[in-house]
Amino acid sequence: MTIQLxxxxxxxxxxxxxxxxxxxxxxxxxxxxxxxxxxxxxxxRQHTRTPAPAMLTEAALVALGVExxxxxxxxxxxxxxxxxxxxxLIIACGELDLLLLPWEVMLPxxxxxxxxxxxxxxxxxxxxxxDKKSRLPTQASRLLFFQSLPHDLPPLASPMPHLSPVGTLxxxxxxxxxxxxxxxxxLHGHALVRGSSxxxxxxxxxxxxxxxxxxxxxxxxxxxxxxxxxxxxxREEGHPPPVGAMHAVCRQxxxxxxxxxxxxxxPGSSVCTTLFSTLTQSLTEGHxxxxxAALARHASSQQDKPTGYPGWTLLGCYxx
Numbered sequence: 071m072t073i074q075l076x077x078x079x080x081x082x083x084x085x086x087x088x089x090x091x092x093x094x095x096x097x098x099x100x101x102x103x104x105x106x107x108x109x110x111x112x113x114x115r116q117h118t119r120t121p122a123p124a125m126l127t128e129a130a131l132v133a134l135g136v137e138x139x140x141x142x143x144x145x146x147x148x149x150x151x152x153x154x155x156x157x158x159l160i161i162a163c164g165e166l167d168l169l170l171l172p173w174e175v176m177l178p179x180x181x182x183x184x185x186x187x188x189x190x191x192x193x194x195x196x197x198x199x200x201d202k203k204s205r206l207p208t209q210a211s212r213l214l215f216f217q218s219l220p221h222d223l224p225p226l227a228s229p230m231p232h233l234s235p236v237g238t239l240x241x242x243x244x245x246x247x248x249x250x251x252x253x254x255x256x257l258h259g260h261a262l263v264r265g266s267s268x269x270x271x272x273x274x275x276x277x278x279x280x281x282x283x284x285x286x287x288x289x290x291x292x293x294x295x296x297x298x299x300x301x302x303x304x305r306e307e308g309h310p311p312p313v314g315a316m317h318a319v320c321r322q323x324x325x326x327x328x329x330x331x332x333x334x335x336x337p338g339s340s341v342c343t344t345l346f347s348t349l350t351q352s353l354t355e356g357h358x359x360x361x362x363a364a365l366a367r368h369a370s371s372q373q374d375k376p377t378g379y380p381g382w383t384l385l386g387c388y389x390x
Contacts, residue, residue: 071086071087071088071089071093071150071157071158071159071160072086072087072088072159072160072161072162072195073085073086073142073143073159073160073161073162074086074087074162074163074197075142075161075162075163075165075168076096076163076164076197077165081098081099081101082098082099082104082168083096083097083098083099084096084097084098084099084141084142085097086142086143086146086150088149088150093146093149093150094145094146097145099141099142103140103141104141106137107134107137107138107141107171110130110133110134110137111134111171111172113130113133113134114130114131114133114134114172114175114380114383115310115313116130117130117131117378117379117380118310118311118379118380118381118383118384119310119311121377121378121379122378123378124375124376124377124378126378127378127379127380128375131175131177131183131380131383132177134172134175135175135176135177135183136177138171138173138175138176138177139176139177139178142176143176143178147178147179156189156191157189157190157191158190158191158192158193159173159176159184159190159191159192159193160193160194160195160389161173161192161193161194161195162194162195162196162197163194163196163197164196164197166266166314166317166318166321169194169317169321169386170313170314170317170386172185172383172384172386173185173192173194173386174186174192174367174382174383174385174386175383176192183371185364185367185382185383185385186367186368186370186371186372186382187364187368188364188365188368190364191360191361191364191387192360192364192387193360193387193388193389194386194387194388194389195324195388195389195390196321196324196325196390210353210354210355210356211253211254211298211299211353211354211356211359212250212251212252212253212254213252213253213254213256213350213353213354214245214246214250214252214254214255214256215230215233215256215258216233216237216241216242216245216255216256216257216258217229217230217233217234217235217237217257217258217259218235218236218237218238218257218258218259218260218270218271218272218273219235219236219237219259219260219273220260220271220272220273220274220277220278220279220280221235221277221278222277222278222279223260223271223279224306224307224309225306225307226258226259226260226304226305226306226307226336227305227306227307227308227336227339228336228337228338228339228342229258229338230258230337230338231338233258235273235277236273236275236277237259237272237273238272238273238274238275238280239272239280239282239290242272243290246294246297247294251296252296252297253296253297253298253299254297254298254299254300254301254353254359255291255297255299255300255301256300256301256303256337257270257300257301257302257303258303258304258337259271259272259304260279260304260306261302261304261312261315261316261318261319261334262281262312262315263312263314263315263318263319266318267283267284267318268283268284268315268316268317268318268319268320268321268322269281269282269283269284269315269319270282270284270287270302270319283322284318284319284320284321284322284323285322285325287319287322287323288322288323288325288326288327289326291323291326291327292326297327298327298328298329298359299327299328299329299330299331299358299359300320300323300327300329300330300331301330301331301333301349301359302316302319302320302323302330302331302332302333303333303334303335303336303337304316304334304336305334305335305336311334311335311384312334313332313334313384315334316332316333316334316386317332317386319332320332320386320388321388323388324388324389324390325390327390328389328390329358329359329360329387329388329389329390330359330387330388331359331363331385331386331387331388332384332385332386332387332388333384333385333386334384335381335384341374341377341379341381342381344366344369344370344373344374345366345367345369345370345374345381345382345385346366348362348365348366348369348370349362349363349365349366352365352366359387360387360389363385363387366382366385367382367383367385368382370382
């Protein structure tokens with residue numbers, strides 16, 4: 071099913087499409103309901119910044135999941151009747167503040183959180199891309215891990231110790247052109263945002279920062295059509311997850327790469343161990359990136375619940 075979100079003259083409208091038919095068309099969302107959702111979302115975000123008791127975190131997730139469901143799906147849920155072993159939810163929208171909402175936390179009756187349910191794939195698409203079929207790999211992914219940590223930017227939490235911190239654009243070009251031709255790129259570093267525009271910081275040869283716009287990075291990756299997916303990760307030490315920055319970059323990258331995963335966190339940290347191991351294992355077993363992300367969220371939501379850290383909710387998939 072597809073949820074299409076659009077703003078017109080400051081008002082938000084929701085349309086729903088399922089199995090080729092229109093279920094709901096341009097239903098207006100009241101400003102009061104939208105403000106209530108944003109308030110509950112802010113409460114949830116606090117749990118991604120500082121540790122909290124598991125019970126409180128779960129309560130915040132449930133409250134947000136119910137609000138998101140009530141806002142967009144509840145009026146037509148009985149007419150949707152999602153069935154089948156594998157179901158998909160596509161968020162079609164061009165507005166950054168709506169794309170970066172944690173749609174994976176949506177909580178329909180009887181389904182659990184959609185993002186932690188391995189039978190559901192949750193993806194964000196730009197307007198007009200909803201019906202395109204992603205060029206997803208049909209065999210085990212060949213993974214390339216690359217990190218860029220300029221010494222004139224704040225340190226990242228848990229950098230990947232086995233990788234060089236000086237990741238230059240020329241170095242990335244070299245490894246992408248190697249005979250192995252990686253199909254999936256893990257890009258770890260600083261994502262930045264100004265307004266609604268995303269940027270990524272590479273290193274100069276001397277280790278200082280060289281900042282590219284997300285569109286420039288997309289144009290750089292476009293010729294490497296063997297790259298079928300990108301995982302973008304990174305979180306500054308002691309800072310909240312850079313959700314807006316990651317999604318701003320991914321929103322542009324999806325124009326060059328079929329599947330992109332925003333992961334505004336520190337994959338090398340102890341609280342991300344389950345997510346990281348399940349994601350990489352699923353990819354090497356041949357699962358497409360959206361499926362691998364769903365399996366990783368499911369595993370983390372079950373095993374990491376006692377920590378009170380909802381890291382699984384930060385994985386946001388983009389498709390084209």
